[in-house]
Amino acid sequence: MALAKTVVTVLVLALAQPGPLHAYPVPADGTAFWKLITSFGAAIYGEPSERTGELVKSFKPESGMNPEELGEYTQGDILFTNKGAANAGLGRNGLKAPSARWPGAVVPFEISYGFSNSDRQMILNAMEEYHKHTCIRFVPRRGTDYDYLYITNGNTGCWSSVGRVSGRQEVNLQSPGCLTKIGTPMHELMHAMGFMHEQNRWERDSYVTINWQHIQSGRNNNFDKADQSTTDGQGVNYDYRSVMHYSAKAFTKDGADTISARVGGGGVTMGQRDGFSRGDIKKLRAMYKCSGRTSGL
Numbered sequence: 001m002a003l004a005k006t007v008v009t010v011l012v013l014a015l016a017q018p019g020p021l022h023a024y025p026v027p028a029d030g031t032a033f034w035k036l037i038t039s040f041g042a043a044i045y046g047e048p049s050e051r052t053g054e055l056v057k058s059f060k061p062e063s064g065m066n067p068e069e070l071g072e073y074t075q076g077d078i079l080f081t082n083k084g085a086a087n088a089g090l091g092r093n094g095l096k097a098p099s100a101r102w103p104g105a106v107v108p109f110e111i112s113y114g115f116s117n118s119d120r121q122m123i124l125n126a127m128e129e130y131h132k133h134t135c136i137r138f139v140p141r142r143g144t145d146y147d148y149l150y151i152t153n154g155n156t157g158c159w160s161s162v163g164r165v166s167g168r169q170e171v172n173l174q175s176p177g178c179l180t181k182i183g184t185p186m187h188e189l190m191h192a193m194g195f196m197h198e199q200n201r202w203e204r205d206s207y208v209t210i211n212w213q214h215i216q217s218g219r220n221n222n223f224d225k226a227d228q229s230t231t232d233g234q235g236v237n238y239d240y241r242s243v244m245h246y247s248a249k250a251f252t253k254d255g256a257d258t259i260s261a262r263v264g265g266g267g268v269t270m271g272q273r274d275g276f277s278r279g280d281i282k283k284l285r286a287m288y289k290c291s292g293r294t295s296g297l
């Protein structure tokens, strides 16, 4: 009950918050959260694929794409493994109605021993960016922590589920592909914190043009827009520089841009993975109710 009360309180505070509460966070309310998640259909659940592994293995940074856009998962890199779905009570009657948020902005984690020292250091550096700019704290898991992130390279591709699911939830970072730039582990962690992709926001058509003719066949659904009723669009500024924005060539079939900026014209870099944008920091701080001075960027 206490948890449910907290969830409601957080939601009310979120709605009352003036100013730019940037979309596209998932809803704090458990029911709305699962409505959003289930709107993706069965495709969001599954197991990592071998083909994704091959694509990430041959990933080249000069392609202009990001490795997390190579996955065959929902929107490229969103995956709830069957085990994770079972943990969350999905596919059964009666959801556990979990919150998508991490209570107290504390995120217990474990990192698999499968990473090299430098890969491991990059993951820790990605977490450090959260510590530097927000009140979110990644802390090594203690035995009493039931919900936690397990960061591994034991599967193929770069992917995460969205928000706090329940129990152990994996964030997969196939190395070296997914650890080429710090922005990729930051991106996957931001999914785990409860955020979706920037270019899927419901109002994105005012800011970008989707060039459908250049998208690989069967991948159009990666560009579906969010349902306005399950996302918070008030006072939002669309953020081309978000670490959650696809690259301009995401899912291209012919090398041409699949996303073009409508506002701001030239010079807009979409899909950067160098670090947080100012907007990313605002979003994270708003979702987790960080108080005090922002470190800014």
Ligand SMILES: [Zn+2]
Pocket: 068, 077, 078, 187, 191, 197
């Ligand atoms: Zn993503």
